[in-house]
Amino acid sequence: MTVSNRQLRLASRPSGLPEPTDFTVTREPVPEPGNGEFVVEVTHVSIDPAMRGWMNDVRSYLPPVGIGEVMRAGAIGRVAASAHPGFAVGDWVSGFFGVQEYAVSDGHGVRRVDRSVAPLPTHLGALGGTGLTAYFGLFDVGRPGPGDTVVVSGAAGAVGSVAGQLARIHGCRVIGIAGGPDKCRRLVEELRFDAAIDYQNQDVAAELRRLAPGGMDVYFDNVGGDVLDAVLTRLARGARVVICGAISQYNAERVQGPRNYLMLLVARASMTGMLVLDYVDRYPEAIGRLASWLHAGELVAREEVVHGTVEDFVPVLRRLFTGANTGKLVLALDH
Amino acid sequence: MTVSNRQLRLASRPSGLPEPTDFTVTREPVPEPGNGEFVVEVTHVSIDPAMRGWMNDVRSYLPPVGIGEVMRAGAIGRVAASAHPGFAVGDWVSGFFGVQEYAVSDGHGVRRVDRSVAPLPTHLGALGGTGLTAYFGLFDVGRPGPGDTVVVSGAAGAVGSVAGQLARIHGCRVIGIAGGPDKCRRLVEELRFDAAIDYQNQDVAAELRRLAPGGMDVYFDNVGGDVLDAVLTRLARGARVVICGAISQYNAERVQGPRNYLMLLVARASMTGMLVLDYVDRYPEAIGRLASWLHAGELVAREEVVHGTVEDFVPVLRRLFTGANTGKLVLALDH
Numbered sequence: 001m002t003v004s005n006r007q008l009r010l011a012s013r014p015s016g017l018p019e020p021t022d023f024t025v026t027r028e029p030v031p032e033p034g035n036g037e038f039v040v041e042v043t044h045v046s047i048d049p050a051m052r053g054w055m056n057d058v059r060s061y062l063p064p065v066g067i068g069e070v071m072r073a074g075a076i077g078r079v080a081a082s083a084h085p086g087f088a089v090g091d092w093v094s095g096f097f098g099v100q101e102y103a104v105s106d107g108h109g110v111r112r113v114d115r116s117v118a119p120l121p122t123h124l125g126a127l128g129g130t131g132l133t134a135y136f137g138l139f140d141v142g143r144p145g146p147g148d149t150v151v152v153s154g155a156a157g158a159v160g161s162v163a164g165q166l167a168r169i170h171g172c173r174v175i176g177i178a179g180g181p182d183k184c185r186r187l188v189e190e191l192r193f194d195a196a197i198d199y200q201n202q203d204v205a206a207e208l209r210r211l212a213p214g215g216m217d218v219y220f221d222n223v224g225g226d227v228l229d230a231v232l233t234r235l236a237r238g239a240r241v242v243i244c245g246a247i248s249q250y251n252a253e254r255v256q257g258p259r260n261y262l263m264l265l266v267a268r269a270s271m272t273g274m275l276v277l278d279y280v281d282r283y284p285e286a287i288g289r290l291a292s293w294l295h296a297g298e299l300v301a302r303e304e305v306v307h308g309t310v311e312d313f314v315p316v317l318r319r320l321f322t323g324a325n326t327g328k329l330v331l332a333l334d335h
Numbered sequence: 336m337t338v339s340n341r342q343l344r345l346a347s348r349p350s351g352l353p354e355p356t357d358f359t360v361t362r363e364p365v366p367e368p369g370n371g372e373f374v375v376e377v378t379h380v381s382i383d384p385a386m387r388g389w390m391n392d393v394r395s396y397l398p399p400v401g402i403g404e405v406m407r408a409g410a411i412g413r414v415a416a417s418a419h420p421g422f423a424v425g426d427w428v429s430g431f432f433g434v435q436e437y438a439v440s441d442g443h444g445v446r447r448v449d450r451s452v453a454p455l456p457t458h459l460g461a462l463g464g465t466g467l468t469a470y471f472g473l474f475d476v477g478r479p480g481p482g483d484t485v486v487v488s489g490a491a492g493a494v495g496s497v498a499g500q501l502a503r504i505h506g507c508r509v510i511g512i513a514g515g516p517d518k519c520r521r522l523v524e525e526l527r528f529d530a531a532i533d534y535q536n537q538d539v540a541a542e543l544r545r546l547a548p549g550g551m552d553v554y555f556d557n558v559g560g561d562v563l564d565a566v567l568t569r570l571a572r573g574a575r576v577v578i579c580g581a582i583s584q585y586n587a588e589r590v591q592g593p594r595n596y597l598m599l600l601v602a603r604a605s606m607t608g609m610l611v612l613d614y615v616d617r618y619p620e621a622i623g624r625l626a627s628w629l630h631a632g633e634l635v636a637r638e639e640v641v642h643g644t645v646e647d648f649v650p651v652l653r654r655l656f657t658g659a660n661t662g663k664l665v666l667a668l669d670h
Contacts, residue, residue: 249597273600
């Protein structure tokens with residue numbers, strides 16, 4: 001193959017919101033796959049809040065992306081060449097292929113994608129890392145019972161919108177927290193949340209008190225910051241707080257810790273961090289259930305697909321942090 | 336009875352460290368007990384960090400002490416008069432009798448104290464709320480396994496010193512965090528902790544890295560603030576953080592939330608609040624085990640007993656917040 005591969009490489013560690021100048025675009029020839037390898041033509045790149053953390057040089061659940069390395073990203077693509085017995089040319093696959101047009105893989109961590117089940121972007125969203133995060137975070141860490149009151153922040157976002165719907169499917173009362181009246185309207189009308197709170201224009205703690213005087217049994221937190229502090233004041237006895245993310249803090253110079261964390265003591269509540277990667281053995285179970293809810297119309301998956309090149313990664317990523325997107329954000333690569 | 340009862344009443348809500356002027360001392364005649372009541376002559380008042388929180392007008396696990404009310408306190412005393420079938424004059428009892436010389440009780444929440452098992456102050460310490468908090472916080476919330484690394488802050492204090500010893504008895508490796516070389520020496524030499532870190536003179540995170548490179552499995556936190564933040568950076572995968580208290584924050588204008596709380600996500604760890612009052616049905620089980628460890632010499636109970644009157648409550652309480660005491664602080668009332 002003599003095709004050229006455009007790649008986005010981390011050039012410097014961002015401070016605050018990532019800038020295009022924090023990255024460089026390089027071109028190199030797409031190599032032939034070695035024995036046991038295959039080449040993927042990347043078509044869809046998953047845009048996730050966690051990417052911001054991967055750019056920092058700190059100890060975390062994955063090593064930081066090195067300076068000069070291709071930016072890490074979950075992605076979907078089609079096998080374009082293969083010397084691997086398990087993957088044939090034309091297969092659709094999902095894996096950490098990075099922000100680049102072609103990736104070489106040995107199959108490690110790669111899952112097959114069935115296009116007959118759902119469109120490709122949905123395999124990055126409700127049937128991908130996003131839906132899996134919501135599924136395991138809610139059911140395994142939050143452990144709601146039917147009738148419980150479940151609050152989800154970042155509720156119009158990729159993970160939050162699925163988590164809230166799963167709680168509703170499970171028979172819970174669901175309150176979503178999102179920014180702005182349009183997102184809040186959508187939560188109630190389209191995703192059938194029981195209620196929504198607009199944190200930009202409403203007093204979150206006061207609204208929670210009004211909507212659920214008995215307190216929250218489960219809080220699925222995607223945002224951190226002031227919203228987390230407000231919900232902590234309204235926990236029911238024995239509540240479970242799921243720490244899935246903290247998008248309000250990822251670009252902060254100094255993380256704002258939850259000042260109301262002692263409400264965990266008052267409520268005998270817990271706050272637990274979760275990572276979807278720990279549940280890889282159970283992905284098939286979860287994807288099967290998510291797909292059946294999707295097909296039954298119980299679960300609404302919405303993706304926001306932006307077409308562009310690897311050079312559009314930074315402006316698309318920034319949409320996450322300005323609250324511009326609803327649903328799963330996907331960069332579809334024009335080759 | 337025409338005996339007079341000196342009582343300490345909350346006069347105003349303290350801001351920061353409580354001052355003597357936040358309280359008034361009143362005298363009133365000790366009443367005759369009504370039917371089903373008894374009068375306790377209070378001999379020992381338990382001095383606890385949680386008392387600071389009870390003075391604030393905020394929602395918590397118990398209502399705040401009202402202005403003009405006798406200051407709430409766990410205490411021990413002797414029944415001086417009784418019209419209750421279950422309590423006879425001369426019985427030694429423990430309960431929330433308050434900072435006063437005599438208390439009238441209907442027996443609710445009152446436990447009998449067996450002086451043959453241990454001296455009276457120990458029934459407020461290792462065999463009282465202190466030991467029970469350590470027992471249930473460690474075993475039920477922290478859930479260490481033998482061989483686990485357990486870190487305890489406020490380790491020279493009442494609850495911390497028992498929690499660390501229980502972890503040692505359970506077969507864990509125990510690291511205590513305390514203020515100053517004297518307390519640290521005592522943790523290792525007298526209480527047989529495996530190691531101690533002096534947070535006033537050492538870098539807590541660096542010492543934890545050195546002493547336990549594999550990270551902490553359980554962290555029993557009594558202090559909050561910077562020490563909590565340091566330990567959060569050293570959690571092992573799946574670690575349990577027990578939020579028992581936050582003495583560094585009780586007098587703060589604004590609580591310092593744990594800025595490193597996202598390490599819960601990195602470590603897939605949990606942070607859980609606990610209150611001993613939830614375990615009242617299991618107190619006999621715990622007291623039995625604590626007493627047997629005490630008699631076997633496995634558990635060392637140390638109390639610091641200060642003799643005085645109800646007027647000495649504030650200066651004695653302040654010792655907790657200046658780190659002056661080691662072990663359980665008790666005010667023995669001179670009548």
